[in-house]
Amino acid sequence: MYDVLIVGGGATGFFYGYQHRRKNSPEASGLKIAILERGKEVLTKVRVSGGGRCNVTHACFVPNDLVKFYPRGEKELRALFHQFCSGDTIEWFEKHGVELKIEEDGRMFPVSDSSQTIIDCFLNTTKKHKIDILTGQSVQSIFRSEDSWKVETNQQTFRCENLVMTTGSNPKIWEMLEKLGHTIIPPVPSLFTFNIKDKRIKDLMGVSAFASVKVKDSKLSASGPLLITHWGMSGPGILRLSAWGARELFDKNYQFILEVNWLNDATLEETENQLKELKLEHAKKVVGKNHLLISPTDCGKVWFWLLKFH
Ligand SMILES: Cc1cc2nc3c(=O)[nH]c(=O)nc-3n(C[C@H](O)[C@H](O)[C@H](O)COP(=O)(O)OP(=O)(O)OC[C@H]3O[C@@H](n4cnc5c(N)ncnc54)[C@H](O)[C@@H]3O)c2cc1C
Structure with missing residues (x-):
């Protein structure tokens, strides 16, 4: 039985795992946390992000200004950026050994110019904070029972007290979440030529x-x-x-x-x-x-x- 199961081994899942461990301490230090990833590897999208350099954040430090860079979700993002903004991102990465640099247009990349630096940082952080990474586990269904969640993958069944879904763009998962009573806004293509x-x-x-x-x-x-x-x-x-x-x-x-x-x-x-x-x-x-x-x-x-x- 896990305390927290995170479904999806992308940037969101890794960062959430770390935050959960840190934010809920001291109790959280003993929590059993795992990330379930369907692929053989985790953080594959981070690898290709920013043309292989990973554009980590933007040198814009005022939440009300930063939201203007996003086409949608301004209201929701404003609240989040007031809790954790670009300055916090820079500080977080610095604290975990990654120095960032600002380019002329304000984009910020690791000094190494390699997304591998960000991947290594996430992998080291989860290892240090004892978060299990289980690959090849494709979640097929989720059920809520009275006191826990039952999560079935292509390989085995897990149980957990808290379930976090960070699966990115996966219509099957959206269907599951809709059945659980969540509202899904129909997605449309964006960022195309x-x-x-x-x-x-x-x-x-x-x-x-x-x-x-x-x-x-x-x-x-x-x-x-x-x-x-x-x-x-x-x-x-x-x-x-x-x-x-x-x-x-x-x-x-x-x-x-x-x-x-x-x-x-x-x-x-x-x-x-x-x-x-x-x-x-x-x-x-x-x-x-x-x-x-x-x-x-x-x-x-x-x-x-x-x-x-x-
Ligand atoms: C070419 C490209 C370049 C980009 N460049 C940048 C950039 O420079 N800077 C930036 O900030 N953003 C960039 N982005 C966007 C950024 O990559 C995404 O916003 C970010 O990676 C999303 O992370 P995520 O963890 O939410 O989702 P994902 O990275 O998609 O992770 C979701 C994970 O969940 C797993 N999963 C899905 N379904 C299941 C299941 N049923 N069971 C188990 N696991 C499952 C997937 O395999 C995946 O590993 C770029 C995107 C692309 C495509």
Whole structure:
């Protein structure tokens, strides 16, 4: 019989295990805690996070400001960030031997630039705090009896007093939780790239620019680096738009017109002036014949492209 069983060996499960042990001490020091993970390995998503570097947190230390970075859940997150914010995260990792660094855009990574550092930190911490990690245990069903939980995996049956579900995105588990009386908000895709079939970008694969993008006839807009790919558009600007517009784009069945302002937020007048200045500055410069020359009068043509999204 376990005191606490955590289902899911991802970042949430590991951090929860540690917090439970620490927060409930001194009684918690004797508690029997285990993490059940269906895979052969734990923390697999942490490994690939942040392109293998793990973007641990953001250098924004005020809860009311930090919530603005999240497309949904502002109210719930605000309460949580008042209890544990980015500063606490930095302190926690420092205390556990991981130094973090801030990048120019505010993102924070381990100094090692490797997500393995974060994985090692979690593994060492759980080991030190005597939290069992049981892999290859895929939870199939959960039952509540009067005084405990019965948890059936593909291998064996466990009993525990407290059950914590940290399974991330698993529809089967959501179904189980719904049967237990929890409300599940139907999930929709988020953070995706756009599939665009438009001959105007056909030969521009690999071109990137800092642009602002807008979904026509909606309030959805974003700006940031935009990359033209062989299937359409990608890059932080597009990913941001898809995250903030996840529900609205789902409602539109992902069919919409995307407006791209290649000049970002600059006005036509500002850009014209900039080009005129460049022209004066480099009046005598010889430009190779393969360079694209944009004259101020061309600006209007690159101002907005209307693209049909498929
Ligand atoms: C490519 C990519 C890059 C990312 N980069 C970053 C980043 O840099 N910074 C950042 O903060 N976030 C990043 N994220 C998001 C981040 O990885 C997730 O938010 C985070 O890992 C979620 O952790 P979790 O523990 O909630 O879920 P998960 O990591 O998904 O863990 C859930 C665990 O539960 C297990 N499980 C599921 N069902 C069962 C079952 N029935 N029985 C037993 N075990 C089960 C799964 O196998 C899994 O190990 C990235 C995500 C992706 C996909």
